[in-house]
Amino acid sequence: MGTRIALVDDDQNILTSVSLTLENEGFEVDCYHDGETALRGLGRRPVELAVLDIKMPRMDGMELLQKIRGDSSLPVIFLTSKDDELDEALGLGMGADDYITKPFSQRLLIARIRAVLRRASQGEMDMSAPNIVRQGELLMDPDRHLCSWKGEEVKLTVTEFLILQALALRPGMVKNRDQLMDAAYGESVFLDDRTIDSHIKRLRRKIRVQDSTFDNIETLYGIGYKYRA
Amino acid sequence: MGTRIALVDDDQNILTSVSLTLENEGFEVDCYHDGETALRGLGRRPVELAVLDIKMPRMDGMELLQKIRGDSSLPVIFLTSKDDELDEALGLGMGADDYITKPFSQRLLIARIRAVLRRASQGEMDMSAPNIVRQGELLMDPDRHLCSWKGEEVKLTVTEFLILQALALRPGMVKNRDQLMDAAYGESVFLDDRTIDSHIKRLRRKIRVQDSTFDNIETLYGIGYKYRA
DNA sequence: CCGCCCTGCCGCAATGCCGCCGCAATGCTG
DNA sequence: CAGCATTGCGGCGGCATTGCGGCAGGGCGG
Known part of the structure; x- marks a missing residue:
């Protein structure tokens, strides 16, 4: 008995092709054409993960996500058509676990699904960098090296990204310069403390x-820095 | 026979993943989905520590904590979803021994659990820095370098923080200036006594x-200072 | 090979912190 | 009550820490 996944998209082509692929991979798929029916269906047939299109008639993906998240922590992956939708989805601080921009390869979707499921099942045990860091208006996606503040992209270098990530991952927690250094370069690298300041x-x-x-x-x-949510 | 821990969260994912980890660490875990059942269960099967989600249906973590603390000194660790919840928990002067903001790593949770258990078992003997000092309206969290009085943050310098911590850690106990000096600077530092006064x-x-x-x-x-609860 | 970007560091200015001083207030002792 | 010790408190000067502009070396892609 495979893992049950809900697939919600108003595009019938996507629905059929994706569901086929997923079933080939051993998943069981519940298809819905819009948010409303999906919400009702999810009440009757719980699933372990939902793949939602953002743009949909009647109830779009974001609204649906909110309803879903109202009473569960069901993992959700968004499908987005354009990059601005992506920013919108992220910028609104929605709680999606991941997202994929169309067009996408089925293989990529499978991979993302497995990754999200693995993280969900292992809970927070997964010490590998979570795919998305979300702290208030800040959003960071290490996979895509994407960082946005209030929905607008901020271009960061690798080092900056890692440092900000380390801070945002544990908002409120004080990080001294050594800890940030470790986050950015790994341990056993010695540099001037003031470099972090830069x-x-x-x-x-x-x-x-x-x-x-x-x-x-x-x-x-005299201590270091911390990220305030 | 491992230490028995109660785990209360309405999120089944957290429940399963965390309980798995804890069991791997040799703890015995009692899981509950909400505060009410937890309270009843705790009456029947006492535990040595409780990990509570703050937001839960029927009876949330804070209400549960009050009931628990009504007739025991059971150590409690809170799970909080957002920082404002965290502030709420602290600001209300709830008596949690520690709290962790989601998402958290299982490793961190384990560490906190062990720390709280160690402190609980050794009582006041434990000289290791406890994660949270709570004395009436005063709350101090060294990890976050956070100090609050009656729910409002008070910004302290490192030295001030250490001195207040030393005093608040043992309310009622007199500390002379040398002891406070040691707490703030470590031993073998000589300074004018009057510095402490400052x-x-x-x-x-x-x-x-x-x-x-x-x-x-x-x-x-002629003696020193003490913190009155 | 050239040029751009990243990065580590330097120097200066601004800010924060701290130890101490001096004086006034308070407490203790005889 | 007198006299001494101790403490509260404002303030000050020195030191440490940090923000920031800038610069030079190195890496990388064109």
Whole structure:
């Protein structure tokens, strides 16, 4: 008996082709054409994961996600048609576990599904970087090296990305410079402490270009930095 | 026979994954989906520690904590979804021994559990820095370098934090200036005694900005200071 | 090979923190 | 009550830490 997945899309082509692939992979698929029917169907037949199109008639993916998340932590993967939809989905701070932009390869979808399922089943045991970090208006997707603040993309370098990720992953937790250094370069790398300051400087500056009120990277005098949600 | 732990969360995913991990670590786990059943279950099967989700149907974690604490000193660790919930939990002066914000790594949870258990078993003997100090309206969290009085944050410097922590950790106990000096700087540091007075002065002033009636740092003429609960 | 970007570090200025001083207030002792 | 010790408190100067602009070396792609 395979894992049960809900597939919601108003495009019949997608519905049939994707469901076929998923069934070939051993999943059981419940197909729905719109959010409303999906919501009703999910009440009757619980699934372990949902794949939702964002743009749908009657009830779109985001609304559906909210309803779903109202009373469960069902893993959800979004399908998005354009990049701005993607930003929208992320920018609104929706709680999707992952998303895929159309057009996508079936193989990619399978991989993402398995990844999300694995994370869900192992709970937080999975120490590998979660695919998406979401803290308030900040969104980070390591897989795509994508970072957005209030829905707008912020272009970060690798080092900046890793440092911000380390901070945002545990908002409120103080990180000293060594810990941030470890996050950015791995352990056993020695650099001047002040280097972290430089990266923090650039991080703040880049985000402030879009939102001059950004002040979520907090300095703790004599200790380090922390991310405030 | 491992230590028995109660795990209460309405999210089945968390429940299964966390209980698995804990069992792997040699704990025995009692799972409950909501506060009410948990409370009944705890009456029948006492545990040595409880891990509670804050948001739950029927009876949430805070209500449950109050009931639990009504007739025992069972150590409790909170799971919180958002930071505002966290603040809520702390601000309300709930008596949790620790809390973890989701998402969290299982490893972190294990570590916290062990720390809380160690502290609980060794009582006041445990000199290792506890994760959370809570004395009446005062709350201190070294990991987050967070200090709050009556739910409002008080920004302290490292030295101030350490001194207040040393006092609040053992309310009622007199600490002379040498002891406070050790707590703040480690041993083998010599400074003028009056320096401690300055820090006490600044501590009192900072807290009094928010609450002019604050007088819990008591002076013992010719001896030192103590924290009054 | 050239040019761009990333990055680590430096120097300066601004800020924060801290130890101590001096004086006034308070407590203790005889 | 007198006298001494101790503490509260404002303040100050020095030191440490941090923000920020900038720069030079290195990597990488064109």
